[in-house]
Amino acid sequence: MPATPTHHADAIPKATDLFWEKGFHATSMRNLQQVIDLRPGSIYASFGSKEGLFKASLLHYSQRSRDQLKAAIAQAGDPLNGLKQFVIGVLQCQSAAPSSMCMLVKSIAELTEDQADLLAEAKRLLNVMEGEFADAIRQAQTQGLISSEQDPVRMAQRLQVQFMGLRTYIRAHGETAQVVELVEDLFEHL
Amino acid sequence: MPATPTHHADAIPKATDLFWEKGFHATSMRNLQQVIDLRPGSIYASFGSKEGLFKASLLHYSQRSRDQLKAAIAQAGDPLNGLKQFVIGVLQCQSAAPSSMCMLVKSIAELTEDQADLLAEAKRLLNVMEGEFADAIRQAQTQGLISSEQDPVRMAQRLQVQFMGLRTYIRAHGETAQVVELVEDLFEHL
């Protein structure tokens, strides 16, 4: 018996996709009610407010992204190629995903101090993801897959910067199709 | 005598700063009325709608950015250092500017097909800016300030990606203060 009531199973993933596509302010509670097929009372019983639902969506998005990274590393066998494949996979998912841009980045871009805790949470989760990048790079170093000269934290920073920049660029233009070689270049000059 | 009435001089700059800080959806017409000190009728006589005012703000922001780039190049004497100084200047203006992020990028992040023409305009203006970058790089090449091996368009693309990424990163964390050396690195591996 959860502290919060029933949940109708996949309410959070559906809310996440809608928030991810349209952002916090452009998504109305009535939009959400339709998409997740719940009446206001049920939503407010579970999440307390629109902000509560958005925070749950941020957490779900973040967790899913980390799962995808771990899955990519597991499938690739080594952490460096896993990281590469993860980045390529995200960048190529132009049509499937609600937006080519990272939901955390979109949130950091649009939220103000009026939603201070949501903004802080998005920043925190982006930092967590950067930590996962750093971990993968550190493992790649100990396995001798990459030079140990540079600080893995610094490399993760540069990856984060380029990754965010590329996803924004893809949003502004279409898929330029040269994604794979762009990522190869990215990892060489990391 | 302008086609659009009086304008109260600096209405557009003030609207631009507010839109830049809070975004399109989080900025209400009543916010704008207070900040630019105009009653609704006057605003609607001049700009037709909230979207019209936002489009005027996008144009103003874009024009001002290009002016800043040209001023930086003129002051630095050569186009390469001018470009560098422009980038450094923007990245260091953490406290003065309404947001560390580019207003065009923020718009591209938050706008959906419900404001298709605003979205398209933001994309177009971001492209224009990238063209200015390419021009500066091309001039640097003809002046022998930089190797002519690489395509200036490609280099402008990479600059755009890193620039957008860095500004987003600064928004997510604070000013990391190492901005200058970061930009030096950026221009080396362009």
Next chain:
DNA sequence: GCTATATTTGAACAATCGTTCAAGCGATTG
């Protein structure tokens, strides 16, 4: 100084916003 034209004003509009809550429903228990 008076008329005519242009601009500003602020109250008011319908629509939508996030949110609440009494009433209804469905399962569980005695």
Next chain:
DNA sequence: CAATCGCTTGAACGATTGTTCAAATATAGC
């Protein structure tokens, strides 16, 4: 079968949204 409990429902709330417009005011021409 009746009673109770937990959850769902959808109408309704006050606040705010973008926008309009008749009335008031300022400006210009004669």
